[in-house]
Amino acid sequence: MKKVRILSLLSVTALVTTVLVSVPVAANAAPACDGKSPIQSCVGATSDGAPYAMQVPANFNGTVALYSHGYRYNVDIPSAIPLIGGYKVTNTPEPVPGGNADVAKYLFSQGVAILGSGFARQGWNPDSAIKTNVELIDTFKKQFPKTTKVIAWGSSLGGVITQGLAEKYPNLVSAVAPMCMADNVEPELTMAGDFLWGIKVLFDPTIKAGNYSAGAAGVAESYADLGKVFTVMGKLQGGISTGAWPDTSSATGKSLAAAGIPVRSALLLLGLMSGLPTQSAHFDSISGPEGALKLSFPLAVSPALAILENGTNAAALAILATQDVEMQAGGAIFDNTKTDYAARVESESVIFNAALSGNTVINAMLGALSAANPGAPRAVANPAAVAKMRALHTNTGKINVPTILMVGMADPITPAGASQRLVDLYAAQYAAQKAAALKEYQTTRSYKTPTSNLLMLWNRTPASYTKFADTGAPITSTPAAQGTNHCNFSSAQLVLVAKSLVQASSTGKLPSGGALLTAVRKAGNLSTDKGISAPLLKYYGNN
């Protein structure tokens, strides 16, 4: 395992956030407050044991912002595992995104308090987390009776929790902002499962990729998978330039290699069929180094490197989330026995035809990955476990209160399509509201245009951003480009969301018009363009 080389390529998402407040008190007790000014801090724990933190400015205006953090692994990661080794399970409260001081400062300046827990259970936890949040709101209101408005926001899985809170308890919140929101558990783990399965059947058949054993044995299997997947990714990184397939490749993989199929094309196909973005932190699939590779690099190589970067970032979550949800559901939950991967890439196989090395190669790879090939055995789920997984909290996508979505167009873990799904659903919801208003007009002769309750902020990737050294080698040590990586937002963008939430909670309306456009422009790199349409997750089967 060439750890250094992998590390040089990756920009791993920080999962453990800045500690703002810690040391919770006993569960379900009244918050312990320090009584300080201008910011009073309180800590406590909910009845399920989730530690929480409250920070209330002296000029508290009655509005509190409840933040829900994203997915945190629910098992410790041994330090020997590259990239993420050394992680310890934590339920440190997180009352603002990543402990961002600019966001907290802005909210305090508006007289808005901040509130957030670390949740009692990590991993895929919307069911328990929504309950925790409901209790937390009640606790805050009791502690600070002046409270009149609650705004809720969250990132990644915290976006699912936030949306779920607004769907189930619309009367508790005035405005919400699910940011870089994950899709529901099944679409998310289908994306992860498709990619992992592909890595397994082509590059290392000893990867388990799900169906982990119960208990500690399953956790150990997931650790082993992490090591193997990262090792494969390291080998693929080298193979993209040399053409070599990993020496751990399966018989199916070796037969493709023997047929002269470039390993970069195989990796790209896995990314496309899973729905991973083809732009990543450092690879825009546009730029090429000066010289002979100016055109061929973006056409043939860069998309595969983007999948490598995005896939590696997503792989850890894919393995650990699958293991976690299997534990909750009681068995294997990923099933691709009926998946038509050829249909999945029908459009992309034209767009990335050069990088995929042409239709003959594409067909050979899809044939190798087809259900008809016993050398690429499909994953079979446990029906009872699938039923249990589906019984976990699922958002319907209904918008009940002013809602702001923000997502990177090339987020590799929670693809922009998860937010697009809500945009599409709300378009239908809004159209129905307009139709109802018109029908009402027929009898009342009074027409009131329904208020739009959704603001979509797309964090776009720059026009081009891959940098090259004088040698022509791509540079991967620079910060991830805007619009790429997971929940990669600037302070200015987060403050814009905070501002918009505060305004919406106060007026009942989302910002709009020239004022919104000006604010969006100042925040940088965002777009409210209604013409944008991100592809839905492949699970939905329409792309």
Next chain:
Amino acid sequence: MKAMNRRKLITVSAVLAAVSLAVTAVPAQAAEVGVSSTEIKLGMTLPMTGTASLGYNKIPGAAKAYFDYLNANGGINGRSVKLIVKDDRYVPTEAVAKTNELILKDKVMALLAPLGTANNKAVAASVNPARRGIPVLFVNTGFSGFADTKKYPTTYAVLPSYIMEAKIMGQYIKDNFAGKKIGLLYQDDDFGVDALAGFKTAGVNFAVKVAYASGSQGAAAAAGWITKFKAAEADVVILFGVSSATSAMLGVAAQLKYAPQWMLGSVGGDATTIKLTGVPAGVLYNAIGFSPVPATTDMKDEYIKLFSDIYAKAVPGSAFDLNVLLGMNTAFMTAQALKAAGQNPTRKSLMAAIDSKGATFANSALVPLGYSSSSHVGLTGYWVGKYSPTGDLAPIGGTYATYTTDSGAGAVVKSTYVRPAMPAKGLPN
């Protein structure tokens, strides 16, 4: 009296309410994006630099030459037409980025002649002009799928589809090379899929088919192709690829003295572009070629005469070739569409104009256009010619033999199409 007033008041209130509803529900028509009182902005993406740009990079200059001519003669109802060109280097992701710039920053009214099947598919998927109601006029690809009005409702084809071309080639082979061994070089993507579909419909049986992945074409690859064609003893070899593939093949064939009967598809058949790569003109001699528009050397043709005059003044010293002619022809059709779209053209009225009148637009092509309210099919056929000793494509026997067909199972028939006369001075009526 009071009752009457009350009734009147009720009536007035109802009218006001209705007016209010109408105002609320249907906002006043704002000026169209990209259309000002003095200007209409159009945007084009295509490869202007890099290895894929050869030949294609003359298209914008040609279109601009016509638009400049149009503008100097009053424009479209007093508005000048401005063409903004972005270089996508033939990279799909870059085409997406550049198209976004055209739409969001430059705020063009419509996209004009974007080039390439993969690029247009990438733009359709990521930029989604259809969702935005943006016309994509006269795409520079013969992929038959872009005429699908359900999938691409705002996109208009102009080139005959690759399926049509393959069917007409197939008919020519049946008529002239029965019993001969036929070889085919094709691009291993949707371009090639269309070609294979057309040849299959035409009933052509190949002795050998050689596919190349887009981007893999070059001299080394061409040597391998020739080996396969030789091994199959192909009498006729069809080059149904891009210019760089045709050039690589003919260049290496000349070196190896491999000389079957060549048959060149229109995409890779522009003689000027081929010769620019160093292929001797003589190699092209007697090769069979296909084109929907007249020979670029045919100065008896009124369109060729006018367009070549305009181009010579606009871009002195630049050869008037197939890419130039197609670029100017597209600009000329666009001008007619804009004119037909009304005094204050909108995106909707522009598309409606093509739907209702597009089939009658004057243009240089010798085959009919297929536009209607249910069809975005462009040109529907080709004439067959041979390359001269100087490498120019010319009609066999000096007379254009034109054929027309569709992208389905329809027969290939000799065309009886009578081209509309050029409007006065080549300006839209």
